[in-house]
Amino acid sequence: MKFPGQRKSKHYFPVKTRDPLLEQLTQQAQPRATYISGIDQTLVDIEAKVHDELLARYGLPKGNSTLIDDVAAHALYQELKGNELISDEFAGGTIGNTVHNYSILADDRSVLFGVMSKHIEVGSYAYRYLCHTSSKVDLNYLQPVDGPIGRCFTLISDCGERTFAISKGAMDKLTPEFIKREVVEGSAALVLTAYLMRASDGDGITDAAMRAINYAKAADVPVVLTLGTRFLIQEDPQWWQNFIREHVTILAMNEDEGEALTGHADPLLASEAALEWCDLVLTTAGPIGLYMAGYTEESDKRETSHTLLPGAIPEFNRYEFSRPMRKRDCQEAIKVYAHISPYMGGPEQIRNTNGAGDGALAALLHDLAANSFHKTNVPGSSKHRNEGLCYSSFSQICKYANRVAYEVLAQHSPRLSRGLPEREDSLEESYWER
Numbered sequence: 001m002k003f004p005g006q007r008k009s010k011h012y013f014p015v016k017t018r019d020p021l022l023e024q025l026t027q028q029a030q031p032r033a034t035y036i037s038g039i040d041q042t043l044v045d046i047e048a049k050v051h052d053e054l055l056a057r058y059g060l061p062k063g064n065s066t067l068i069d070d071v072a073a074h075a076l077y078q079e080l081k082g083n084e085l086i087s088d089e090f091a092g093g094t095i096g097n098t099v100h101n102y103s104i105l106a107d108d109r110s111v112l113f114g115v116m117s118k119h120i121e122v123g124s125y126a127y128r129y130l131c132h133t134s135s136k137v138d139l140n141y142l143q144p145v146d147g148p149i150g151r152c153f154t155l156i157s158d159c160g161e162r163t164f165a166i167s168k169g170a171m172d173k174l175t176p177e178f179i180k181r182e183v184v185e186g187s188a189a190l191v192l193t194a195y196l197m198r199a200s201d202g203d204g205i206t207d208a209a210m211r212a213i214n215y216a217k218a219a220d221v222p223v224v225l226t227l228g229t230r231f232l233i234q235e236d237p238q239w240w241q242n243f244i245r246e247h248v249t250i251l252a253m254n255e256d257e258g259e260a261l262t263g264h265a266d267p268l269l270a271s272e273a274a275l276e277w278c279d280l281v282l283t284t285a286g287p288i289g290l291y292m293a294g295y296t297e298e299s300d301k302r303e304t305s306h307t308l309l310p311g312a313i314p315e316f317n318r319y320e321f322s323r324p325m326r327k328r329d330c331q332e333a334i335k336v337y338a339h340i341s342p343y344m345g346g347p348e349q350i351r352n353t354n355g356a357g358d359g360a361l362a363a364l365l366h367d368l369a370a371n372s373f374h375k376t377n378v379p380g381s382s383k384h385r386n387e388g389l390c391y392s393s394f395s396q397i398c399k400y401a402n403r404v405a406y407e408v409l410a411q412h413s414p415r416l417s418r419g420l421p422e423r424e425d426s427l428e429e430s431y432w433e434r
């Protein structure tokens, strides 16, 4: 496990040079492995720049992710191909992207549950999906299915907004038997998307996700939910609030999804509202940057040395140097908030915002998994006197998430092609040392 935290090697936790005194306490010859697991609809993104007129013609609400039937998918593909509008084809799926990015950042294993075509031809979408997924993502638990994986037409409008049209193929055919209990129980976190809850009758992926959630909750594994699209949430916000209250530890969303869920357009207020139902919230807000909200123990709170920020909650970032905890693990829980503006103001040229939010979540998951790793391997550390949920402070996780989002924005694919540099040679050091 490569450690998150400040991007200077001296700040990485020195996992190899173990303290001889701590060694006696832990009595473990080999560090125990840590991984996260996720469930996704197996999808390849087919990216094309289009005019809004095309969206209207195919009945695709701008910014939404809409399921389309085979006839519409065929016509759309022919039109994009015929007009040479397809710019790229990448492995996608919001959780596939997240676990891939996690594996790249942590340089370590993650497990993906989903489906994969039984018969794969070289050059097919299934083949590309496998080629474009990190070898550290364990795909051994995928369920073999007859038929193709899904296609996600990723249609980029002139204004940069992206609209998804999903031709689902066999992507929702995952059945609960393919969720391995011991794999979920051993995970540092189980990551899911709201999209999994919209399978049609006869498709098993919603039941599979519920099975995994039940295994995770029974083993006290944090359940992480990313909301996907505001259109899905605004259909029935109350249902989602109940779902989050009942099952979710960590919620990731963007400001539009936050508004659909809570009624608050202000991402800070939306994050605060969501804290009523879960323990930790990551809200990305495009050019505004990102927010985190969560809980910490009153006696362990740490005051920031950064400027106190104005907002709907005045000086809301006062305790952003504290570490996130689950509310139930605090004797006296206080709410903590943090915000960060886009890293370096954002890349000079944003090639594509697709996947930036998935990148930010991967960074948070890396920090959470690093905490599990550290707790398992150095249980005597004072760091674990209280049951922290993450390794770093709210403030530090914001920086990391922001840095990863920047990397996704600066490249074309929603998936990182390489890890972050060990040192930010080209950037002023002060960003990390603030």
Ligand SMILES: Nc1ncnc2c1ncn2[C@@H]1O[C@H](COP(=O)(O)OP(=O)(O)OP(=O)(O)O)[C@@H](O)[C@H]1O
Binding pocket: 253, 254, 255, 283, 284, 285, 286, 287, 288, 289, 290, 341, 342, 343, 345, 346, 347, 350, 353, 354, 355, 356, 357, 358, 359, 360, 402, 405, 406, 409
């Ligand atoms: N226009 C921008 N300028 C600067 N930074 C940006 C911009 N858009 C996004 N970012 C960075 O990327 C992060 C995530 O972006 P965004 O809020 O668009 O995610 P998202 O809508 O969840 O994306 P996706 O669903 O495609 O993964 C932001 O928190 C910010 O750090």
Ligand SMILES: Nc1nc2c(ncn2[C@@H]2O[C@H](CO)[C@@H](O)[C@H]2O)c(=O)[nH]1
Binding pocket: 040, 041, 043, 044, 045, 065, 091, 092, 093, 094, 095, 097, 152, 164, 166, 193, 195, 354, 355, 356, 357, 358, 414
């Ligand atoms: N799992 C899943 N991912 C989706 C869906 N619609 C869009 N995405 C993915 O969302 C990613 C960006 O967050 C893209 O890479 C898309 O593949 C969907 O219905 N289900």
